[in-house]
Amino acid sequence: MDKNNVQQITFGGGCFWCVESCFNMLKGVESAISGYSGGHKDNPTYEEVCTGETGHAEVVQITYDSSIISYEQLMDVFFFLHDPTQLNRQGNDIGTQYRSVIYYKDQMEKAKAEEAIQKSKESGRWNGEYVTELTQFEKFWPAEQYHQGYYNENPTQPYCSAVVGPKIQKFKKYFGELGMLETDSQ
Template identity: 55%
Template structure:
């Protein structure tokens, strides 16, 4: 593709990635979990926090994973309190667009979540993911405890040695500090905005690839 055309295409997608439009819900035959859970609802659940590019994409993928009870879009990895989408998107903070996953460890393991995470984004891209460029789109595993740290280290080492990627994996492995929930209109964005050009061009292909590659992990009602 001509470089000028490619740049224009990326700008076009980026513009639509910031549009807070809302359309009819398009859930594919299953019930989308609520963005936030009560403390009582979190009982018995474990938490995983990842950053892998635009959270519209990562949230949509993990919403479909069996055993995942809730996925929240937000910001993590920086020092600024109560960051806004505009601030994070402009690179004015050190936060990355992230997701907080609440899951049932009796149904899905942290290792399997790591597997899905690393195979639904490109962990070799530094400070970008596809058309989205900037440190806010960096790849990060925020470990909640020592067990998650060890599991992530082992997984990343094995993946690096597998030869699956020609370039080195640049995913950061850092301790979890704080997660700031994103604005309401970002929650379940894929489901509420099916006609958005970014959703059609970037998010939907990722979701469909996941559904095909991990059909055994799909929640009931999700058609691969």
């Protein structure tokens, strides 16, 4: 990875297990790390975030090579993986920690995020009003180690087999056909 092209983006689109596992399959993504952002508690734990009282969202911080995959392509994946019209929830996962949110670092990144939201709206993929928050990035707290690569380590866990697995299969089919996955054998 060319260090001159390394960028980071942080966003939340529901349970981080779903989001992280898919982004780690993309060409040009060096890492997708599950964590927490947007709240008022330093070093939050999963249990604390689940209460909804920390203000944090479950997020994924993605480090990528912008010469291989663009911000816009990452946004396309983001809006594919979650429903941006569901306020503080994704499916049966309910609470502010599951909100749709994009954390931007500067005004240029904010403008790109606004363009991505508009592009997604115009695609007609999701019906309803978009509730995706645009929030100034402040701090990212990595989740506990057992959350990293959770699906890969626990594919038969009930939530993984019922929710994460089907989402990954749909993702692989669509983005594999676009040639965006790391290998064709995944």
